[in-house]
Amino acid sequence: MEFKNDLGKPWKYEDGDFTVVRTSMWSPPGCHPVGCGLKLYVDAEGRLDHVEGDENNPITKGRLCARCLALKDYVYNPSRVIYPMKRDPKDRGQHDKWERITWDEAYALIKEKRDYFRDTYGPESMAVFSGTGRSGGILVADMAQAVLGTPNACYTQSGYACYQPRSMSCSHVLGAYYPEMDYAGGLEGTYDNPVYRVPEVIVMWGKMALASNGDGLWGHAVIDLMKRGAKLISVDPRVNWLATRAEVHLRVRPGTDTALAMAWLSIIINEDLYDHDFVEKWTYGFEEFSARINDPDKGMTPERAAEICEVPVEDIYRAARLYAAAKPASIAWGLAFDQNQNGNQAAHCVLALMAICGNIDVPGGQIIAEIDPAPGVEDDAEAQAAAEAAAMEGSTLDIDKADDTSAEDAARPQRRIGWDSLSDDLKGKTIGYDEYPLYVDNIRNAQADMMFDAVTKGEPYRIRMGWIQSTALLTPTCCAQPTGWYEGCKNLEWCMATDCFITPAIEAFADLVLPLASCAEKDDVVMTHYAGSPVTLGSVNKAVDVGEVKSDIQILIELGEYLEMDCLKDEDGGRLFKDEADFLTQRRARPAKMPFEDLRDQVVFQRGVNYRKYETGKLRPDRKPGFLTPTGRVELWSTAYAHYGEDPLPYYQEPAFSPHKDPELAAKYPFILTTGARNYASFHAEHRQIPVLRELHPDPIIEINPEDAAQLGVADGQWVEIRNDYGRAKFKAVVSPIVKKGVVQTDHGWWFPERQADDDARDTILPVGEIVEDHEVQAVINGKEIKDGFVKADHADERGLYGVWQSNVNDLVSNHYNSRLGYGGPYKCNCCSVTPLQESYDTDMNLVVEKFGELV
Amino acid sequence: MAEYGLLIDYEYCTGCETCVVACKEEHGFPVGKWGIRVLDDGPWQKDDSGEGGNCFNWNKIPVPTDLCDLCAGRVAAGKEPTCVHHCQAFCMRFGTIEELAAELAGKPKQVLWAPCA
Numbered sequence: 001m002e003f004k005n006d007l008g009k010p011w012k013y014e015d016g017d018f019t020v021v022r023t024s025m026w027s028p029p030g031c032h033p034v035g036c037g038l039k040l041y042v043d044a045e046g047r048l049d050h051v052e053g054d055e056n057n058p059i060t061k062g063r064l065c066a067r068c069l070a071l072k073d074y075v076y077n078p079s080r081v082i083y084p085m086k087r088d089p090k091d092r093g094q095h096d097k098w099e100r101i102t103w104d105e106a107y108a109l110i111k112e113k114r115d116y117f118r119d120t121y122g123p124e125s126m127a128v129f130s131g132t133g134r135s136g137g138i139l140v141a142d143m144a145q146a147v148l149g150t151p152n153a154c155y156t157q158s159g160y161a162c163y164q165p166r167s168m169s170c171s172h173v174l175g176a177y178y179p180e181m182d183y184a185g186g187l188e189g190t191y192d193n194p195v196y197r198v199p200e201v202i203v204m205w206g207k208m209a210l211a212s213n214g215d216g217l218w219g220h221a222v223i224d225l226m227k228r229g230a231k232l233i234s235v236d237p238r239v240n241w242l243a244t245r246a247e248v249h250l251r252v253r254p255g256t257d258t259a260l261a262m263a264w265l266s267i268i269i270n271e272d273l274y275d276h277d278f279v280e281k282w283t284y285g286f287e288e289f290s291a292r293i294n295d296p297d298k299g300m301t302p303e304r305a306a307e308i309c310e311v312p313v314e315d316i317y318r319a320a321r322l323y324a325a326a327k328p329a330s331i332a333w334g335l336a337f338d339q340n341q342n343g344n345q346a347a348h349c350v351l352a353l354m355a356i357c358g359n360i361d362v363p364g365g366q367i368i369a370e371i372d373p374a375p376g377v378e379d380d381a382e383a384q385a386a387a388e389a390a391a392m393e394g395s396t397l398d399i400d401k402a403d404d405t406s407a408e409d410a411a412r413p414q415r416r417i418g419w420d421s422l423s424d425d426l427k428g429k430t431i432g433y434d435e436y437p438l439y440v441d442n443i444r445n446a447q448a449d450m451m452f453d454a455v456t457k458g459e460p461y462r463i464r465m466g467w468i469q470s471t472a473l474l475t476p477t478c479c480a481q482p483t484g485w486y487e488g489c490k491n492l493e494w495c496m497a498t499d500c501f502i503t504p505a506i507e508a509f510a511d512l513v514l515p516l517a518s519c520a521e522k523d524d525v526v527m528t529h530y531a532g533s534p535v536t537l538g539s540v541n542k543a544v545d546v547g548e549v550k551s552d553i554q555i556l557i558e559l560g561e562y563l564e565m566d567c568l569k570d571e572d573g574g575r576l577f578k579d580e581a582d583f584l585t586q587r588r589a590r591p592a593k594m595p596f597e598d599l600r601d602q603v604v605f606q607r608g609v610n611y612r613k614y615e616t617g618k619l620r621p622d623r624k625p626g627f628l629t630p631t632g633r634v635e636l637w638s639t640a641y642a643h644y645g646e647d648p649l650p651y652y653q654e655p656a657f658s659p660h661k662d663p664e665l666a667a668k669y670p671f672i673l674t675t676g677a678r679n680y681a682s683f684h685a686e687h688r689q690i691p692v693l694r695e696l697h698p699d700p701i702i703e704i705n706p707e708d709a710a711q712l713g714v715a716d717g718q719w720v721e722i723r724n725d726y727g728r729a730k731f732k733a734v735v736s737p738i739v740k741k742g743v744v745q746t747d748h749g750w751w752f753p754e755r756q757a758d759d760d761a762r763d764t765i766l767p768v769g770e771i772v773e774d775h776e777v778q779a780v781i782n783g784k785e786i787k788d789g790f791v792k793a794d795h796a797d798e799r800g801l802y803g804v805w806q807s808n809v810n811d812l813v814s815n816h817y818n819s820r821l822g823y824g825g826p827y828k829c830n831c832c833s834v835t836p837l838q839e840s841y842d843t844d845m846n847l848v849v850e851k852f853g854e855l856v
Numbered sequence: 857m858a859e860y861g862l863l864i865d866y867e868y869c870t871g872c873e874t875c876v877v878a879c880k881e882e883h884g885f886p887v888g889k890w891g892i893r894v895l896d897d898g899p900w901q902k903d904d905s906g907e908g909g910n911c912f913n914w915n916k917i918p919v920p921t922d923l924c925d926l927c928a929g930r931v932a933a934g935k936e937p938t939c940v941h942h943c944q945a946f947c948m949r950f951g952t953i954e955e956l957a958a959e960l961a962g963k964p965k966q967v968l969w970a971p972c973a
Contacts, residue, residue, distance in 0.1 A: 223946075696876070738899055
């Protein structure tokens, strides 16, 4: 049968009684920057009637996930915040004390507070806390440094355990922003483009992209490629759906990925399966690297890895040989790399695999984004490349450039304006700068675990004013030990927030909330992979008005002007960014080389790939061939790691909480606890108030192997409590062989917006300095003793704050178990005990429908 | 006699629930009512050759319910049913039973539903 479609329609058109706005989705509600194509059907009253997938989008082609299909239920949710509201700090924790105010009043209040804290305690006494996925999240450094004038922007997850550990390794080992699996998204005609090749093998490594669309990779592209012949290798402790379709599935013990990757390298190097031409021309330190892999002490053999990872050794050989023989082969690598202490080394190894097997920036391999030429540098790649080709041989090592972050800066233009406006003295006060200079230099963020100390212990100084920006903070997605964050943030003298809903953190300790526009109510640009991958740029096109909401970008421009920040002024003293569209043109649409308005007409711009850019100079601002590292090559021996006190070569480190290797720990906490697996019904802490989505996944679950469940006496569907030295939380059991014996996996992100809002503990404040009981020294980093600690309070049985403490798995995750460079945290390789409960905590779907079923 | 049907390739159905929610939004079905549901067969270990996922049976199978009208309104307007339009794995087809039956014969791991008269 033949059906109608809307191919070729402009960005805005009429269809019957509706005006249809074509758009590229990006947050809120949260998702990674994929830019799925949506058609927003707006009725004559200017109201969003329904949503459909836009068949014009070259990647999604009309397909959509459940979360966007329910967008209307988010936009018109009765619990949404659509006006600015303030509350007296003495009334924190009480939901009926919010009072509607105007934006002018809100800006005046912020100015009064900013001036007070800046002048009384110094600008560093203010901090902006951010989270993952949202378009506003990547503005956190701007919000802190450009708008408020404090260096302390902070993504609160222990060790920035999401994307940045990988991305930092990419900058310093590969000299490019992030090599993503090539699924042809940037090419006209996608899979049918003649230059494209379907990868013979795709390795899904610690990534279940179907539900997560992690980092911007549209997950179901993997299905498209499987249909076109790609074979899968899966590396994942759990059996996920993709793993059931894999040629080989390595069910590694959580947190041991580095050992496995080193074993693959051992096989590929020692069996001579690597690409000699690429290694000779484009890598640095191969000999030292090979020596490390074969080192009897710090190296790795497949046999030893099999023991460490608890997988059959023959499967390691099969997988490594399959990967090496496939031309091209592609690795989709995920969050598992970030959520352990050894992740920088795991990333180093996977980058080495991509490089020595010749898969970097080739069709169907790993693609990396072109970056802008430096001012005054000729962009004619061929002329430049010809002139520089010989010079390549003579590239010298420049140790002073080891902290060069220009790869990331070039991929995300102008992201330093706020940072560059700070005095050196103020930059030096960034929380964690002394201990973790590479982290702060790379991200221009305060180091998260050191910020935990500032908030809870007042070390090295107290934070007095907070801004909860693009994060739910306390719900267990980002920060470790949220009970500690909660106690610390209750001591903030003043706190503001930007969001679409009153989250538990806002209810607990915010005094001003600014209503944020959803993706249907603002203009924006979605850059696949935060622009680090040459796939697409999509315009997010405003379709409707709701209340008095504003976008993060509008707030940045308006508030920056109101606070009279010089770095947001142009040469004539006017606004540096005139309006939202101008900001988007200058900051986000740049790789398309067109103003936002033109991008909007196109809705989606495919960037093109221009493979093997290391030959043409397109990976360096000086347009010399090679990669953006001090040696100009892929640094298998990393200059930057060495410069910052880390081993320049990879090594395996046993997880800190390792019941399978530590009998004493196992006696108390016999299970490996891993978290973070995604489902289709929600994006982290979002979507719990959307009945049709909540119905898909109503309760927080824990997966337990049938043998363990039988031993514990846990029935499928029964509630259990998990516990370790740091905290406890309750989950509903799913008894399934999806996890191996001895491993449990829990949901994250849970709160229950239908439950009691008011905070049971609102009248109790533990003062800063008395919140955490220091444990023994965990490490000495750059001369500073790093201590973990136990939060003295336990709220796990309290009902208030929307039940945020009931199933808060991050309360079992300790801060300060980072890599030597300050990255990674033990979210996916923790430990716990499991105790069956008699009572049920099942969600009452009738209550969810009663509270949120009637749209406004 | 049913004239139209849904052909589903469950080799590739990932269980993403898009069809479920698309259907509920299209028809305004409340919590507790569905026009299509995804049945979950697995994961259970089908052989003892190893511990990897490929030793497991795990198939997701969308099944139209008694409330499925094959999106009669959309089809009358020349559009595909919403579950088919939005399916992320492109594993659902709508058409006449006759044409879908021919396709069913061409590939294993498919199922053809004839939900309504």
